[in-house]
Amino acid sequence: MGGCTSKPSSSVKPNPYAPKDAVLQNDDSTPAHPGKSPVRSSPAVKASPFFPFYTPSPARHRRNKSRDGGGGESKSVTSTPLRQLARAFHPPSPARHIRDVLRRRKEKKEAALPAARQQKEEEEREEVGLDKRFGFSKELQSRIELGEEIGRGHFGYTCSAKFKKGELKDQEVAVKVIPKSKMTSAISIEDVRREVKILRALSGHQNLVQFYDAFEDNANVYIVMELCGGGELLDRILARGGKYSEDDAKAVLIQILNVVAFCHLQGVVHRDLKPENFLYTSKEENSMLKVIDFGLSDFVRPDERLNDIVGSAYYVAPEVLHRSYTTEADVWSIGVIAYILLCGSRPFWARTESGIFRAVLKADPSFDEPPWPSLSFEAKDFVKRLLYKDPRKRMTASQALMHPWIAGYKKIDIPFDILIFKQIKAYLRSSSLRKAALMALSKTLTTDELLYLKAQFAHLAPNKNGLITLDSIRLALATNATEAMKESRIPDFLALLNGLQYKGMDFEEFCAASISVHQHESLDCWEQSIRHAYELFEMNGNRVIVIEELASELGVGSSIPVHTILNDWIRHTDGKLSFLGFVKLLHGVSTRQSLAKTR
Numbered sequence: 163m164g165g166c167t168s169k170p171s172s173s174v175k176p177n178p179y180a181p182k183d184a185v186l187q188n189d190d191s192t193p194a195h196p197g198k199s200p201v202r203s204s205p206a207v208k209a210s211p212f213f214p215f216y217t218p219s220p221a222r223h224r225r226n227k228s229r230d231g232g233g234g235e236s237k238s239v240t241s242t243p244l245r246q247l248a249r250a251f252h253p254p255s256p257a258r259h260i261r262d263v264l265r266r267r268k269e270k271k272e273a274a275l276p277a278a279r280q281q282k283e284e285e286e287r288e289e290v291g292l293d294k295r296f297g298f299s300k301e302l303q304s305r306i307e308l309g310e311e312i313g314r315g316h317f318g319y320t321c322s323a324k325f326k327k328g329e330l331k332d333q334e335v336a337v338k339v340i341p342k343s344k345m346t347s348a349i350s351i352e353d354v355r356r357e358v359k360i361l362r363a364l365s366g367h368q369n370l371v372q373f374y375d376a377f378e379d380n381a382n383v384y385i386v387m388e389l390c391g392g393g394e395l396l397d398r399i400l401a402r403g404g405k406y407s408e409d410d411a412k413a414v415l416i417q418i419l420n421v422v423a424f425c426h427l428q429g430v431v432h433r434d435l436k437p438e439n440f441l442y443t444s445k446e447e448n449s450m451l452k453v454i455d456f457g458l459s460d461f462v463r464p465d466e467r468l469n470d471i472v473g474s475a476y477y478v479a480p481e482v483l484h485r486s487y488t489t490e491a492d493v494w495s496i497g498v499i500a501y502i503l504l505c506g507s508r509p510f511w512a513r514t515e516s517g518i519f520r521a522v523l524k525a526d527p528s529f530d531e532p533p534w535p536s537l538s539f540e541a542k543d544f545v546k547r548l549l550y551k552d553p554r555k556r557m558t559a560s561q562a563l564m565h566p567w568i569a570g571y572k573k574i575d576i577p578f579d580i581l582i583f584k585q586i587k588a589y590l591r592s593s594s595l596r597k598a599a600l601m602a603l604s605k606t607l608t609t610d611e612l613l614y615l616k617a618q619f620a621h622l623a624p625n626k627n628g629l630i631t632l633d634s635i636r637l638a639l640a641t642n643a644t645e646a647m648k649e650s651r652i653p654d655f656l657a658l659l660n661g662l663q664y665k666g667m668d669f670e671e672f673c674a675a676s677i678s679v680h681q682h683e684s685l686d687c688w689e690q691s692i693r694h695a696y697e698l699f700e701m702n703g704n705r706v707i708v709i710e711e712l713a714s715e716l717g718v719g720s721s722i723p724v725h726t727i728l729n730d731w732i733r734h735t736d737g738k739l740s741f742l743g744f745v746k747l748l749h750g751v752s753t754r755q756s757l758a759k760t761r
């Protein structure tokens with residue numbers, strides 16, 4: 163088998179931004195940190211009635227509608243996941259979380275090994291001692307009246323319900339019931355704890371399901387939230403035969419991007435964005451969309467990279483498979499949703515999950531088949547920029563809302579972008595030479611880029627002299643903050659911007675600080691703009707530099723082979739940076755950054 167389960171073939175380029183050990187794991191590899199990886203309920207997996215979602219089962223390519231209507235687990239069917247959404251779709255959420263698939267395979271292989279069997283027995287013994295107390299209220303009975311089942315997932319089912327008393331008396335709500343019997347490892351318990359913690363911490367966004375309370379008894383955990391009676395986005399896509407007009411797709415994507423930008427600013431990465439996990443509040447055509455199911459979500463610090471492989475196969479980003487990722491992985495999933503909305507087909511499709519992973523890693527989605535040729539250039543450009551395999555080139559959720567395809571449709575308040583912090587931090591740690599190079603490059607920003615930066619600058623509340631300072635940033639964050647920010651250590655990260663404590667930053671310098679070289683590089687005008695930037699740099703910034711200094715600038719040792727390479731980056735005639743050196747210097751710090759990130 164290929165994809166995630168075998169070594170990448172030689173045509174797969176090694177991931178330049180991934181840590182050295184972050185290549186695709188092969189079948190019998192163990193996760194880097196078994197204790198931390200979100201292995202989800204392995205014994206439950208075996209007992210689960212779901213088939214692996216990829217099982218080819220040509221006879222059953224119809225979606226089982228009754229499943230939604232509260233059918234038991236046995237009603238879940240496996241369908242052949244065709245590329246065309248219009249004809250068939252795998253049952254909602256049968257896509258096992260990827261880790262489960264990998265793990266089951268591993269277990270199958272290892273079952274024969276006595277050592278593995280012994281380990282399994284140990285794990286089972288461990289289960290007996292698991293502490294399944296969450297510290298949630300035990301008062302469900304007196305507070306909530308449970309109604310009928312309205313939805314079902316891998317981990318539990320959801321019922322409609324009503325508050326019996328209190329402020330919310332008679333309010334209809336939804337209760338997700340997660341049986342404790344399914345929590346068979348410390349990790350699966352931790353997952354539920356985190357799901358509630360994240361829901362509790364994130365609040366106040368109109369496209370995020372409102373959390374009310376969590377309860378528990380001996381049998382279950384109960385998550386009480388706002389009732390979304392309009393069904394899953396997936397069902398609407400299917401009902402339309404999988405095709406949305408551009409404007410209808412925009413209306414959906416704006417809501418998705420808005421709430422995801424919000425989550426990212428709070429330091430939460432969802433990790434399971436797909437049409438099943440967006441619900442409409444009511445049956446009305448233009449009712450509001452809400453993101454649900456934070457069961458795979460995690461907090462992520464601005465300078466942290468995650469390494470556990472979770473998500474659903476069709477929506478998983480390449481860097482997740484490479485085990486080094488952060489918030490950009492969610493944006494990829496939105497790209498997959500956007501592609502599906504616009505054409506009704508999946509961008510990365512295969513009959514097996516390893517085939518899907520291979521496609522995600524290597525294949526470029528097709529924009530040649532109908533209806534793509536009849537769609538606007540902007541629509542295609544938008545989707546492509548969400549599906550860049552290099553996450554550094556990919557738009558952020560906030561940037562995507564500024565993309566001409568969206569911006570031309572509706573005036574939107576652009577959410578504050580967490581990327582800006584990361585960029586400013588890297589800038590403040592750069593040498594004066596690199597700052598000068600960035601300043602030169604920032605003179606070539608396009609109108610769209612400038613609009614985006616203006617919006618971001620405004621978020622940081624510049625003072626009356628037009629300067630942003632650490633205090634203004636702090637204030638700006640405080641107005642956007644939820645409890646989640648503490649968990650993702652955003653305030654700690656701010657301390658790294660202390661370079662702004664006494665010296666403010668004007669818009670001009672902000673542009674130099676915030677420009678993302680990798681994103682700028684992906685523009686059509688890159689070639690021209692980098693040449694122009696070098697001319698500006700020559701007039702105002704270039705200076706004599708020695709190899710040792712350059713090596714330290716780039717965060718590489720100055721060993722002999724490095725010396726040979728760097729030699730080309732310095733102009734022999736006058737000892738200043740050559741064009742090549744200029745380009746490398748601009749990219750340089752991100753190399754150092756990503757090295758630092760993998761520590």
Ligand SMILES: Nc1ncnc2c1ncn2[C@@H]1O[C@H](COP(=O)(O)OP(=O)(O)OP(=O)(O)O)[C@@H](O)[C@H]1O
Nearest residue numbers: 255313314315316317318320336388389390455457
């Ligand atoms: N707030 C809600 N209002 C209405 N229905 C809901 C709500 N939350 C969940 N549901 C329904 O219950 C289903 C399962 O919920 P959820 O996706 O959170 O469970 P899960 O067990 O984590 O699922 P998965 O298998 O996708 O991981 C949803 O797909 C949806 O149909």
Ligand SMILES: [Ca+2]
Nearest residue numbers: 254255314315
């Ligand atoms: Ca579901």
Ligand SMILES: [Ca+2]
Nearest residue numbers: 255315439455
């Ligand atoms: Ca779900």
Ligand SMILES: [Ca+2]
Nearest residue numbers: 315455457458
């Ligand atoms: Ca889930």
Ligand SMILES: [Ca+2]
Nearest residue numbers: 460461462463
């Ligand atoms: Ca974490």
